[in-house]
Amino acid sequence: MSSTKPILLHLGGDIRWNHDLYRQLSTKFTIKRSHSMDRATFKAALQSHQFGDFVAMYRPFWNTGGEMGNWDKELIALLPRSCKIYASAGAGFDWVDTCALAERGIVYCNAAAACTESVADAAIWLILSSFRKFTWSARAARSCSVEQFKDANQNIAAVTHNPNGFSLGVIGLGRIGYRIAQKATAALEMKILYNDIRRMPEDIEKSVGAKFFENLDDMLGEADCVLVATPFAGDKLMGPQNIARMKHGARLINIARGKLIDEPALVAALQSGHLYAAGLDVHFDEPLVNPKLAAMDNVEVLCHTAGASVESHVGFEKLGMQNIMSFFETGSAVSPVNLQWLKTSKL
Structure with a gap:
């Protein structure tokens, strides 16, 4: 039953390419969507427990799902303690406090390999x-x-x-x-x-x-x-x-x-x-x-388009889902970037 599956919070736009893999993901998780909430709305949703006790966050595109602004300590503090992994598109992570995520026991994964x-x-x-x-x-x-x-x-x-x-x-x-x-x-x-x-x-x-x-x-x-x-x-x-x-x-x-x-x-x-x-x-x-x-x-x-290609976007989608599935199936994500700050007891 879907109610017994762990919750995954999908940030931003719809899946465009890896539909079969997304269907596979949906068999393992109850997927809830934030779509493109601004920061104030997203904070209110977290405070009201709108998305439930989600265990993972998935952001498949770099230009959607980021309307809530930088992922700083203020925002991270509102995440449920159940959350264990955040898999996002893109190579850089200057917009997210990966150390603060680690302090809450959350693995952050980027998708540099895809671009x-x-x-x-x-x-x-x-x-x-x-x-x-x-x-x-x-x-x-x-x-x-x-x-x-x-x-x-x-x-x-x-x-x-x-x-x-x-x-x-x-x-x-x-x-x-x-x-x-x-x-x-x-x-x-x-x-x-x-x-x-x-x-x-x-x-x-x-x-x-x-x-x-x-x-x-x-x-x-x-x-x-x-x-x-x-x-x-x-x-x-x-x-x-x-x-x-x-x-x-x-x-x-x-x-x-x-x-x-x-x-x-x-x-x-x-x-x-x-x-x-x-x-x-x-x-x-x-x-x-x-x-x-x-x-x-x-x-x-250029306009920050070095990594912009169809192939990159396909890879961003795919790698994010692979990170989440691998983490819950094997205990290890594919492309984590903040393990140096994570305590072993929290993995």
């Missing part, structure tokens, strides 16, 4: 654009101006380079950073440098010819192009001092989170010529884009 290929492809585009100044050429062509077309056509060659043989410094050689490194070595013949909180296994390093830097500033001084591919941990990673330590004429690419980079410092470095170019999928004040960066022909800007 790895899409993000890596977009990163390669941004890297290429930073070396070849594709933004300048594209703007000139779209202007339909003969003068701008001739300017780009005649002058770009003198100030652009092929990326092969140059070094790519990856900050965060995780799943996405590693896939970008694979593509950059195979397709662009770049040399890989990397900095991370821990050194990767020897076989991983060898597979992309990666050189490890324990100190970030040491890598910044050597890399021809720096790629930010690490989660946001609450503070800027590339502040004025870090950007100043970058190699003169280097490029800076960000496919992680906008708040990792000090944008005024980036603008100043580009204006002074200390940095040659930048490629930004993400921005400090999204959805606002820094107008100074947007106006520069040596800066490629």
